[in-house]
Each structure stands twice: as C-alpha cells, then as structure tokens.
Amino acid sequence: MTRFLFSLCTLFVFSLTAQQLKSPSEFLGYELGSEFTRHHEVVDYYEYLAKEAPDRVKLTFYGQTNERRPLLLVFVSSAANMANLENIRNEHLKNTEGTGSNSKAIVWLSYNVHGNESVSTEASMKTIHELLTNKKAYLDDAVVIIDPCINPDGRDRYSNWYNQYKNNPYQVDPNSKEHHEGWWSGRSNHYMFDLNRDWAWLTQVESQQRIKVYNDWLPHVHVDFHEQGVDEPYYFAPAAEPYHEVITNFQRDFQVTLGKNHAKYFDANGWFYFTKEIFDLFYPSYGDTYPTYNGAVGMTYEQGGSGEAGLGIITKIGDTLTLKDRIAHHFTTGLSTVEVSSKNAEKLNAEFQKFYKNRNFKYKSYVLNGDTDKIDALKSLLDSHRIEYGMGSNGSAKGYNYNTGGNGSLTTSENSLVVSTNQTKGTLVKVLFEPSAKLSDSLTYDITAWSLPYAYGLDAVASTTLIPSNKAQGTDAGGVLSNISTDHYAHITDWNSMRDARFLADLLKNGIRVRRAHHPFSVEGRSFDRGSLIITKGDNQHKADFISTLRTLSTKHNKNVVGSSTGFVDSGKDFGSEYVQMVVEPKIAVLSGGPTSTLRFGEIWHFFEQQLHYPLTVIDEEYMHEVDLNDYHILILPGGGYGDFFNEEKLAQLKDWVKKGGKIIAMGGAINAIDGEKGFSIKKKEAEKDSINKPMPHENVQREQLKQIITGAIFKAKVDNTHPLAYGYGSQYFTLKLGSKGYQYLENGNVVYLEEGTKPVSGFAGSEAQKKVDGSLIFGVEQFGQGQVIYMVDNPLFRGFWENGKLFMANALFMVD
Known part of the structure; x- marks a missing residue:
C-alpha cells in the first residue's frame, strides 16, 4: 500500500510539473504566431525548459555564429532515458559496428536552416512543449534532438527587417512592403551562404561546429524543416526521384510510412499537401541527403510561406495564409515523425545496423x-x-x-x-x-x-x-623545413595551392615585398616553376624585422622556404630580370547589391575573409557612381542579373578606368553586362537551332527542355599554364559547369577552355546545351589599354567547395598584370 501511494504521489507531482511548464505563448508574453520571435528569446525559452524539467531536457551549446549568436541543441526524452543518455548514445554508435544494444529511436529535428523560412523555429518551441506535456509517451522509446535554429544570423536578419517594415496590424496584401525583402535577405547566413548546401563541404562555421555533434549521434531519423513559395501546399516525404543508388529499400519504405502518417493528420484537418515531387535525394550536401548517406532516414519538409508570407498573406486562390497556420503544419509533421519513430524503434535500430554492414560497392x-x-x-x-x-x-x-x-x-x-x-x-x-x-x-x-x-x-x-x-599522419605533419637566414640573397617558395596564396597575402599585409617568376628557373641546383615567389633581402632592407617576420609566417603557413646565396640563375631569368616582377599589394573592391546574386557575392566575401585572409572593400550599387575607382587596383563583379545596370555613362567610366590600368574580374552573369556589344571583346557563342518545331505531348515538354540545360556537370578543360592566370596548374582542369551559356574564344588570352567535341566526364548535360558550350571559353584575359578584363565564365568559388578552382582567383589577384 505504501509503495502504491508513493507511486501515485510521484505520478501526481510529475503531472503537476508537466502542467506547470509554460507554453511558448505563456513564456514569451504573446500568442505564438502573432510575432516573430528573436533568436535570444528562443534561447531563453529553451533554457527555461531545461531549468524547469532538468530530468527530461538537456540543453547544449555547440558553438556560435559569425555574428556571435549561440548555436544550441536540446535533448528531450523520458526521465529514464535522459538518466541513461550517454549509454544510449554509445550503444547506438556501436550499431555502426553491428554490436550495439540500443533500443531507442534517435530522432533529430533541424529547424530554420534558411533564416527567412522563419516558421520553423516557432514550430520547434510548440513541438518540444507538446512532447513534454501531452505527447510525453512518445519519449519512452525515443530520444529527440532539436536544433531550434541552424541559422540564427539569417533568422534575426529577417525578423528584425520584418519588425521594422510590417504594417500594424499586419497587411495581407502581397504588394505591401512587409512581403518584399530586399537584396540582403534573411535566407542565408552571415556570408550569404546557403547552409542547406553545406552539409558535406563544411565551408561555414555553423556547419563545421554542427557536424561534430551530428557525428557523435548519427540519428536514425533526421528532418530538415523548410518553407517554399507562398502558393505551394505542404510537402513531405517520400521524396522525388532521383534517389541515389546507395539509398536502401528500408530508407525509401520508411519515408512512405512516415508520409502516410502525416497524411492521416493532414486529411483530418483538410490541409493540402504533395509528395514525390521536386525534392529528390541525390546531391550529397543537403540536410536530407547527408544524413541519409550516414544511415538516417533523411527528409525535407516544406511549408508554403518563406520570407514573403510575413504574419499573413493572401494567396493566389484568395485564401489567407497566416504564421499560425504555418506553425500548425510543421508542428503536426514534427510530432508525427516522433510518433512513428518511437513506435518503430526496434526496426530503426535493426535497419541502422544493416546499413553499416560492409556494402558491396564496385570500387573498394x-x-x-x-x-x-x-x-x-x-x-x-x-x-x-x-x-x-x-x-x-x-x-x-x-x-x-x-x-x-x-x-x-x-x-x-x-x-x-x-x-x-x-x-x-x-x-x-x-x-x-x-x-x-x-x-x-x-x-x-x-x-x-x-x-x-x-x-x-x-x-x-x-x-x-x-x-x-x-x-596516415595528420595534416601539416612533419613541420617546416625552411632555410631562412640573413646570409641569403633571396628566399624562394613555390606556388601551387591556396596555402601558398594565403602565405603571399600574409607577406604583403606584413609589409614584405615579394617578386614572382614569369618563367621557370633553376638556381643552386634547385628548379622552380612559373609563379614561384622570390623574396629578396634587397627588396626588404626597409624592414628591420624582415627575417624574423619571414620565419614566423613560414611557420604559420607551414611553408618550405628555400634560401639562395645568389640571384644569378642556372637557367631561366635572373632575379633582376623584367620577367621577375614585383607583386603589387592590390587594393580590391567587390560590387554588391541589386545587380549581383547574394550567393555569388557571398562566395567572394567569404573567400577573402575566411580563406585568403586579405582585405576587401564592399561597394554597394546604390553609391557606386560616387566612388573613385582610381583608389582601387581591382574591381570584382560577382555573377548576377545586371540588366542595364551599366548604362552608357557607367560603362564609359568603367572602360576609362581599365584603360588606365584597372583590372576587372567579371564572373558568370556579370560577363553579360560588359560583353562584346558593350565595348569589350568577349562574345556569346550560339548553337545552331532547329528551325522546325516538332509537335509533342504537353507532358513531355519539361523533359524536352532538359536538352537545353546543364545541371552542374564536370568537364575536362585545356589549360594554357604559361599564362599568369594559370600559374600552379597543369595542362588540364576539371571545371564544374553550372549552365549552358557559352562564350567564343578570345583573340588572345584563352587560358582555360573547352575544346570542340568535349563531353562531360560526370553529371548531366543536355544534348543541345553541350552544343552551346562546345569549343568555348572557361577563363580568359583581355588586355584593354593598360589594364585587363578577366573573364570567369565558370565559377571557381562555387559554394566554396571546388578547392582546385580557388588558385585561379588568387592568380587573378596577384599574378595577372
């Protein structure tokens, strides 16, 4: 009887505690969905839950963003599971070796990877409260890991913007300002990177910190919550084709199981949804595919809305879509996911073990x-x-x-x-x-x-x-073998990679003067290629700490620097030759704003600040006309849609600056703004078109259009590595081509190009698109007066992961004069 009374009291106290947990609305002081919650308020709520229910909630900070906002994970489960959490994790990871005894489902819910898809974080708060109160039974057989906001910088950028521009009360008219974000939208992170394309490449600080914890858990189920266009109904799994061939039958089937359970709730509410369309499982760097390739059932859920929807908006069919509606939908699929996973915990563990058994892949x-x-x-x-x-x-x-x-x-x-x-x-x-x-x-x-x-x-x-x-030893193993001495006439190092580029950038920032070799040479029995850096004692007599600084920087960058007692070479050009030129410390500007793509601008911004570590001036299109370009050596034009941005007056000013010695780096769509019709020599390449229109069924039109596109295919290009733009490269380069736009060869300066008849070595390229890029320019340099225009048709900085393309950008900055 005493034991019964004790159990009854324990149950009563637990129920009372659950009832006393404040809902998000109660804690925040406004009804959830009536405002956008700022990130620090979200953190406050999760900290509150961890404090009030420490036996069932654990909060972990796993890092911070570029703008110093915290990144957090919240673990929620039954009290018994939380007391045994580390053992559950260890046994689960043993399943990758086939020896684990875990019986719980591990479910990871990721919210708000795109900052202006802001319903996600709001829904996360409602979801965890429901799991701790009315749906706590789901947690007996599941450990739920919640990342309330993958992208706090983007979320706050959107929330702050919306709070500044919204009507009061909010305006549902789509024409109102509150439904039209500017160029600097909240979608991306600080550096304008799309974090949902960065799971595999890990170029961004958010991804780098998150992946450490993700690999500590490797969940059974991972959901990435998103938003799409205002007029789209809800999307949930199963995903569309193509599925990558490594995806197992169970992973496919469990998506169907989950989808049917979601549909049950949506049907009951009369909500519209679609499945098996648009969102496939192929590209490996998404929040659904990367987890899938690590054994999870990875999924994307898409709610209509995004940054356009605000607190409420009229859709094209005349309905009003509110933030509260959007929260309800993500809340429902989130709970449904935990429900199904909890019920199938045993199956999830068994299939997770099977996934990690040795797979019979063709290549070992x-x-x-x-x-x-x-x-x-x-x-x-x-x-x-x-x-x-x-x-x-x-x-x-x-x-x-x-x-x-x-x-x-x-x-x-x-x-x-x-x-x-x-x-x-x-x-x-x-x-x-x-x-x-x-x-x-x-x-x-x-x-x-x-x-x-x-x-x-x-x-x-x-x-x-x-x-x-x-x-293998770790990276940078072995230390520096540099021979740096005051006795040497010069110090020499090679030029092959971004490590070399960072070393050069650091030398210039520290006031060390550097020369570059435009011809191969040998000196004192050692051979060096084009682009090699030559640092002479004579050039640096002005710097009292020259040798100590050189030693410090060579160690910092793990650079092997070779000493030479003479500038008289065995072969090639002596160090005083006109072919051994001083590297100018360039002052560089990049255009931002309306004409440019935020993503393309962000790749350049991140390259300079986080990869090259070299100063960059950002000039916005709104005041570019007020800037004296003569203060800069280089102007970078990111890809984008320039339209008539360069009118006759602006174009004349730009051409005059280049003629006097300026350098333009025009990338992707920016080339259209200055092509042959505008006064520069580059010209579009057009493929011959079939003048006969052939009738076809309407349902085949989309697939017929595939002939005209290239969806990120790799082509093998020829390289003129005697040109400064290609120093450090061999005779070929594998370029990632993102579109079918082609440009003719230049009269001179064709540095990287596709020969006629070149086919993709990997990826899809439509038959008609291949004709457009056949025999076309990839990277080229036009001499224009005393200056240059560098054309980058393909993007060597795309998403920051095409490592072999980055030296082309460094060459454009430091080697081409």
Missing part, C-alpha cells in the same frame, strides 16, 4: 596523388566527416583513371592518399568519391556532379580491389 579504394597542400586540404575535410584514410607505398594502383576517363594505373608512393569504402563511413566515401554518380532521373533539384578528386585537383584511380595503406 580510391587512390589519390597530387600537391601536398591539396592532399592536406582533402585530409582536413575527411577528418571532419570522420572518414578514415591511409597513405600508400611504392607501387601502382589499377582502376578507373579520373584523368583519362578509362581504365588505367597510377604510380603510388608513401605520399599517395588511400581512402577505402571498407570502413564505417564507406557509403559516404562512395558518394563523395565516385567518378560519376548514377542518375535514375535527370530531372533533379541541384548539381549532378561533385566528385572530390576533381574538386581538389588530384590525380586519382578508383580501384575495384582493396588497396593496402599505412596509418
């Missing part, structure tokens, strides 16, 4: 050779994903040769990187390294090629046999 090993800096850069990425690798030995490896596109061999050494699919992360290895991913449907949502050997500019073979390897 990927073997890579190349510049040490590039190998180290790739190692760093693999370390972040906890992908194992080793180093080879003297011999050879046979298999698919990435350079030739056929069977071949690669000479191996102790410097060869070997990555095998025979490891825990084997499926992810296959997806990231495979030469060409198999497309089940060419109608896809994103790029169709990304293979890391191409992205990092490494020679590689994919072998059908397991290549033995030795345990």
Whole structure:
C-alpha cells in the first residue's frame, strides 16, 4: 500500500510539473504566431525548459555564429532515458559496428536552416512543449534532438527587417512592403551562404561546429524543416526521384510510412499537401541527403510561406495564409515523425545496423596523388566527416583513371592518399568519391556532379580491389623545413595551392615585398616553376624585422622556404630580370547589391575573409557612381542579373578606368553586362537551332527542355599554364559547369577552355546545351589599354567547395598584370 501511494504521489507531482511548464505563448508574453520571435528569446525559452524539467531536457551549446549568436541543441526524452543518455548514445554508435544494444529511436529535428523560412523555429518551441506535456509517451522509446535554429544570423536578419517594415496590424496584401525583402535577405547566413548546401563541404562555421555533434549521434531519423513559395501546399516525404543508388529499400519504405502518417493528420484537418515531387535525394550536401548517406532516414519538409508570407498573406486562390497556420503544419509533421519513430524503434535500430554492414560497392579504394597542400586540404575535410584514410607505398594502383576517363594505373608512393569504402563511413566515401554518380532521373533539384578528386585537383584511380595503406599522419605533419637566414640573397617558395596564396597575402599585409617568376628557373641546383615567389633581402632592407617576420609566417603557413646565396640563375631569368616582377599589394573592391546574386557575392566575401585572409572593400550599387575607382587596383563583379545596370555613362567610366590600368574580374552573369556589344571583346557563342518545331505531348515538354540545360556537370578543360592566370596548374582542369551559356574564344588570352567535341566526364548535360558550350571559353584575359578584363565564365568559388578552382582567383589577384 505504501509503495502504491508513493507511486501515485510521484505520478501526481510529475503531472503537476508537466502542467506547470509554460507554453511558448505563456513564456514569451504573446500568442505564438502573432510575432516573430528573436533568436535570444528562443534561447531563453529553451533554457527555461531545461531549468524547469532538468530530468527530461538537456540543453547544449555547440558553438556560435559569425555574428556571435549561440548555436544550441536540446535533448528531450523520458526521465529514464535522459538518466541513461550517454549509454544510449554509445550503444547506438556501436550499431555502426553491428554490436550495439540500443533500443531507442534517435530522432533529430533541424529547424530554420534558411533564416527567412522563419516558421520553423516557432514550430520547434510548440513541438518540444507538446512532447513534454501531452505527447510525453512518445519519449519512452525515443530520444529527440532539436536544433531550434541552424541559422540564427539569417533568422534575426529577417525578423528584425520584418519588425521594422510590417504594417500594424499586419497587411495581407502581397504588394505591401512587409512581403518584399530586399537584396540582403534573411535566407542565408552571415556570408550569404546557403547552409542547406553545406552539409558535406563544411565551408561555414555553423556547419563545421554542427557536424561534430551530428557525428557523435548519427540519428536514425533526421528532418530538415523548410518553407517554399507562398502558393505551394505542404510537402513531405517520400521524396522525388532521383534517389541515389546507395539509398536502401528500408530508407525509401520508411519515408512512405512516415508520409502516410502525416497524411492521416493532414486529411483530418483538410490541409493540402504533395509528395514525390521536386525534392529528390541525390546531391550529397543537403540536410536530407547527408544524413541519409550516414544511415538516417533523411527528409525535407516544406511549408508554403518563406520570407514573403510575413504574419499573413493572401494567396493566389484568395485564401489567407497566416504564421499560425504555418506553425500548425510543421508542428503536426514534427510530432508525427516522433510518433512513428518511437513506435518503430526496434526496426530503426535493426535497419541502422544493416546499413553499416560492409556494402558491396564496385570500387573498394580510391587512390589519390597530387600537391601536398591539396592532399592536406582533402585530409582536413575527411577528418571532419570522420572518414578514415591511409597513405600508400611504392607501387601502382589499377582502376578507373579520373584523368583519362578509362581504365588505367597510377604510380603510388608513401605520399599517395588511400581512402577505402571498407570502413564505417564507406557509403559516404562512395558518394563523395565516385567518378560519376548514377542518375535514375535527370530531372533533379541541384548539381549532378561533385566528385572530390576533381574538386581538389588530384590525380586519382578508383580501384575495384582493396588497396593496402599505412596509418596516415595528420595534416601539416612533419613541420617546416625552411632555410631562412640573413646570409641569403633571396628566399624562394613555390606556388601551387591556396596555402601558398594565403602565405603571399600574409607577406604583403606584413609589409614584405615579394617578386614572382614569369618563367621557370633553376638556381643552386634547385628548379622552380612559373609563379614561384622570390623574396629578396634587397627588396626588404626597409624592414628591420624582415627575417624574423619571414620565419614566423613560414611557420604559420607551414611553408618550405628555400634560401639562395645568389640571384644569378642556372637557367631561366635572373632575379633582376623584367620577367621577375614585383607583386603589387592590390587594393580590391567587390560590387554588391541589386545587380549581383547574394550567393555569388557571398562566395567572394567569404573567400577573402575566411580563406585568403586579405582585405576587401564592399561597394554597394546604390553609391557606386560616387566612388573613385582610381583608389582601387581591382574591381570584382560577382555573377548576377545586371540588366542595364551599366548604362552608357557607367560603362564609359568603367572602360576609362581599365584603360588606365584597372583590372576587372567579371564572373558568370556579370560577363553579360560588359560583353562584346558593350565595348569589350568577349562574345556569346550560339548553337545552331532547329528551325522546325516538332509537335509533342504537353507532358513531355519539361523533359524536352532538359536538352537545353546543364545541371552542374564536370568537364575536362585545356589549360594554357604559361599564362599568369594559370600559374600552379597543369595542362588540364576539371571545371564544374553550372549552365549552358557559352562564350567564343578570345583573340588572345584563352587560358582555360573547352575544346570542340568535349563531353562531360560526370553529371548531366543536355544534348543541345553541350552544343552551346562546345569549343568555348572557361577563363580568359583581355588586355584593354593598360589594364585587363578577366573573364570567369565558370565559377571557381562555387559554394566554396571546388578547392582546385580557388588558385585561379588568387592568380587573378596577384599574378595577372
């Protein structure tokens, strides 16, 4: 009887505590959905829950954003599970080895990766409150991990903007200002990067910090909550084709199971939804695909709204869509996901074990050779994903040769990187390294090629046999072997990678004068290629701490600097030759605002501040006409839609500045704004069109249009590596082509180009689109008076992950004069 009374009292106290937990509305002081909650208020609410229900809620801060906002995860489960949380995690991870005994479902809910898709974070607060009160039974067999806001900087940018411009009360007329964000929207993070495309590449600080915790858990189910256009009904799984071939039947089937459960609730409420359309599972860097390739059932849920919807808006069919409606929909699918996962915990654990059993992939090993800096850069990425690798030995490896596109061999050494699919992360290895991913449907949502050997500019073979390897040392192992002394006439170092570019940028910022070699040379028995950096004692007599600074910077950048007692070369050009020129410390500006794409601008901004570490002036289009360009050496025009931005007056000023010695770097869509019709020499390349229109069924039109597009395919391009824009490169470059726009060869200065008849080595390119880019320019330089125009048709900085393209940008800044 005493035991019964004690249990009854415990149950009463627990129920009372649950009832006393404030709802988001009660805590915030306004009805949820009537305002946009700022990020610090969201954090306050989760901290409140962790304080009031510490036996069932654990809050962890896993990092902070560029703008110093906290990134947090919230773990919620039953009191018994939370008391055993670390053991649950360990047993779950043992399932990747087939030995775990975990019986709980691990569900990870990610909200607000796009800042202006702001309903997500609001819904997260309602969801956790419901799990702690009315739906706490779901937590007996589930551990739920909630990331309330992946992108706090973008969310607050949108929330603050909306609060500034909304009507009071809010205006549902779509024409009202509150429904029209400006160029600097809240979608992206601080650097205008799309965090939903960064899960695999980890270029952004939010992704880098999140992936550490994600790999500590590797959930069974991961949901990425999004918003789409105002007039779209709700989307949930199952996903559309193409599915990547590594996705298991269970992962596909469980999406159907979840979708049917969601549909049950939506049907009961009369809410509209769609499935199996638009959002596929192929490109590996999404919040649904990356988890899927790590064993989860990964899904995207899309609610109509985004930054356009505000607190309420009239849709095209005359309905009013409110923030409260949007919260209700995400709240429903979030709870439904936990419900189904909890009921299927045993099945999820069993299938998770099966996923990590050795898969019989065609290629067992990927073997890579190349510049040490590039190998180290790739190692760093693999370390972040906890992908194992080793180093080879003297011999050879046979298999698919990435350079030739056929069977071949690669000479191996102790410097060869070997990555095998025979490891825990084997499926992810296959997806990231495979030469060409198999497309089940060419109608896809994103790029169709990304293979890391191409992205990092490494020679590689994919072998059908397991290549033995030795345990690899960490990146930058071995230390610096520099020979820096006051006795040397000059100090020399190579030019092959972004590490070299960062070293040069640091030298210039520290007042060290540097020369570059425009011809190969040898001195005192050592050979150096074009672009090599020469730092002479004579050039730096003005700097009393020259040697100590050089030593410090060479150590910082792990650069091997070779000393020379003379400037008299054995072959090539002496150090006083006109072919050994001083590197100008360039003052660089980039255009921002209306004509430019936020994403393309952000890639440049991030490149300078977080990769090159070199100062950049941002000039907005609103006041560009007031800026004296003579204060700058270089103007970068990011890709975008320029329209008639460069009118006759602006164009005349721009051309006059270039003629006097200025340098334009025109990227992607910016080239249209200054092409041959505007006074520069570059001209579009048009493919011959079939003048006969052929009738076809309406339902076939979309697929017929695929012939005209390129969805992120990789092409093998020729390189003139005698040109300064290509210093540090070989005779070929694998370019990621994102569109079908082609430009004719220049009269001179064709540095990187596609030869006629070139086909993609990986990814989808429509037959008509291939004709447009056949025999076309990729990167070129036009001499214009005393200045230059550098054309970058393809984007070497795309999403920050095409590592092998970045040196072209560094060359454009420091090598081309």
